[in-house]
Amino acid sequence: MSSADPAAARPRRFLPAGPLTGRIRVPGDKSISHRSIMLGALAVGETRVTGLLEGEDVLSTAAAMRAMGATITRETDGTWSIHGVGVGGLLQPSQALDMGNSGTSTRLLMGLVAAHAITATFVGDASLSQRPMGRVIDPLAQMGADFTASPGGRLPLTMRGAAPAVPIEYRLPVASAQVKSAILLAGLNTPGITTVIEPVPTRDHSERMLRGFGAELTVEVERDGTRIIRLRGEAEFRPQRIVVPGDPSSAAFFVVAGLIVPGSDLVIENVGLNPTRAALFDVLRQMGGQIEELDRREVGGEPVADLHVRHSALTGITVDPAVVPSMVDEFPILFVAAALAQGRTVTSGLEELRVKESDRISAMRAALALAGATVTETEDGLIIDGTGGEPLPGTPQGARVTTHLDHRIAMSLAVAGLASRAGVEVDDTRPIATSFPVFEGLLEGLVAA
Ligand SMILES: O=C(O)C1=C[C@@H](OP(=O)(O)O)[C@@H](O)[C@H](O)C1
Numbered sequence: 001m002s003s004a005d006p007a008a009a010r011p012r013r014f015l016p017a018g019p020l021t022g023r024i025r026v027p028g029d030k031s032i033s034h035r036s037i038m039l040g041a042l043a044v045g046e047t048r049v050t051g052l053l054e055g056e057d058v059l060s061t062a063a064a065m066r067a068m069g070a071t072i073t074r075e076t077d078g079t080w081s082i083h084g085v086g087v088g089g090l091l092q093p094s095q096a097l098d099m100g101n102s103g104t105s106t107r108l109l110m111g112l113v114a115a116h117a118i119t120a121t122f123v124g125d126a127s128l129s130q131r132p133m134g135r136v137i138d139p140l141a142q143m144g145a146d147f148t149a150s151p152g153g154r155l156p157l158t159m160r161g162a163a164p165a166v167p168i169e170y171r172l173p174v175a176s177a178q179v180k181s182a183i184l185l186a187g188l189n190t191p192g193i194t195t196v197i198e199p200v201p202t203r204d205h206s207e208r209m210l211r212g213f214g215a216e217l218t219v220e221v222e223r224d225g226t227r228i229i230r231l232r233g234e235a236e237f238r239p240q241r242i243v244v245p246g247d248p249s250s251a252a253f254f255v256v257a258g259l260i261v262p263g264s265d266l267v268i269e270n271v272g273l274n275p276t277r278a279a280l281f282d283v284l285r286q287m288g289g290q291i292e293e294l295d296r297r298e299v300g301g302e303p304v305a306d307l308h309v310r311h312s313a314l315t316g317i318t319v320d321p322a323v324v325p326s327m328v329d330e331f332p333i334l335f336v337a338a339a340l341a342q343g344r345t346v347t348s349g350l351e352e353l354r355v356k357e358s359d360r361i362s363a364m365r366a367a368l369a370l371a372g373a374t375v376t377e378t379e380d381g382l383i384i385d386g387t388g389g390e391p392l393p394g395t396p397q398g399a400r401v402t403t404h405l406d407h408r409i410a411m412s413l414a415v416a417g418l419a420s421r422a423g424v425e426v427d428d429t430r431p432i433a434t435s436f437p438v439f440e441g442l443l444e445g446l447v448a449a
């Protein structure tokens with residue numbers, strides 16, 4: 001990936017801007033896009049996908065599935081066509097699988113390889129090579145796969161899958177949709193029933209889509225909310241037509257920009273509002289944010305609406321740690337909203353943020369402090385004392401916030417720049433292309449409208 005070369009970094013100062021007005025449509029959901037390609041690659045026949053996110057992370061998944069036998073093409077109208085190999089039909093890749101910056105690609109594909117007689121090496125960029133893979137190595141080793149990993153259970157790693165693999169019952173020790181999905185994907189080509197016990201619910205796109213492709217999957221919810229997910233292996237997949245809804249995690253940047261830049265009034269169309277993803281919008285409403293849902297409907301089996309956002313006076317709150325899994329990627333941009341709110345915002349239960357593309361607690365503390373916000377870091381969160389709507393001072397001339405190859409840090413600080421006096425200078429905008437290649441273009445369109 002290009003962003004591996006620090007000499008080629010693309011810094012940018014995001015300047016204060018007038019109101020954001022107009023209508024935009026954000027690209028397809030990243031989680032659903034990854035899964036569309038992976039599951040399509042396991043169906044015999046043609047799966048057609050519209051609205052696929054064409055970000056670097058998803059393209060890494062597509063390249064890996066091609067390397068293991070699927071035929072994946074983009075048509076001129078933007079529809080993606082996938083001809084799969086059948087469940088159990090993946091082929092030995094001839095080279096290492098380059099996962100770029102993408103944790104989802106790595107962990108879910110490790111699950112797929114685990115139940116095939118395949119040896120595969122996974123490599124990634126400097127950020128991904130720091131992230132823990134032990135959380136998927138443990139259950140997949142119980143299913144019979146064998147691993148040689150870098151110290152700390154990190155990339156590069158080589159794994160030998162097992163065929164047949166052994167079905168397991170596994171209780172998730174961390175709230176992680178990636179770990180859950182890795183085990184379920186391994187279970188697809190495993191005889192018998194694979195069971196994942198999920199004490200804290202996480203995004204459920206895998207469950208929805210596995211069923212859609214024809215897998216026999218049940219979810220039992222216990223009194224305390226624990227979910228028991230059972231999947232019957234050796235499934236036969238039917239190819240699907242998939243319409244990918246807009247990514248709420250991408251919409252989040254424009255929702256917060258609209259709330260904090262005075263005079264803003266914008267509509268973000270086609271935003272996925274799966275309840276396991278949409279907690280940010282509820283938290284922002286609790287802070288006083290005016291976010292209205294228009295035309296609630298279903299797209300591709302997921303709830304979707306257009307969001308009408310207006311500039312609002314925000315008030316700091318204590319965020320309930322129970323909502324963390326349903327907005328796990330949205331904390332960096334929530335911190336920006338909190339920095340502009342009246343009073344104190346307290347967040348906790350965010351340990352998982354320390355093992356994302358960067359340590360997002362410490363990266364956001366450092367970045368917001370450099371931009372002039374009042375931020376305190378705790379073991380598992382940030383405490384932010386907001387300006388009460390006054391613009392942030394911005395980064396001093398010659399100083400840049402460090403994004404650590406993390407797209408969400410870069411976009412969050414870009415939004416902070418809009419609501420600052422001197423602008424916010426970001427050290428490298430290239431990582432934005434991993435999840436939201438058209439982010440800068442959409443932003444420019446809204447401030448110019
Ligand atoms: O399953 C997925 O598509 C994802 C799950 C989350 O990761 P964890 O499972 O590590 O929390 C999230 O942070 C990531 O952006 C996408």
Ligand SMILES: C=C(OP(=O)(O)O)C(=O)O
Pocket residue numbers: 057101102103104105329356357408435
């Ligand atoms: C954590 C993220 O992605 P991944 O784990 O796939 O790298 C993200 O997109 O914020």
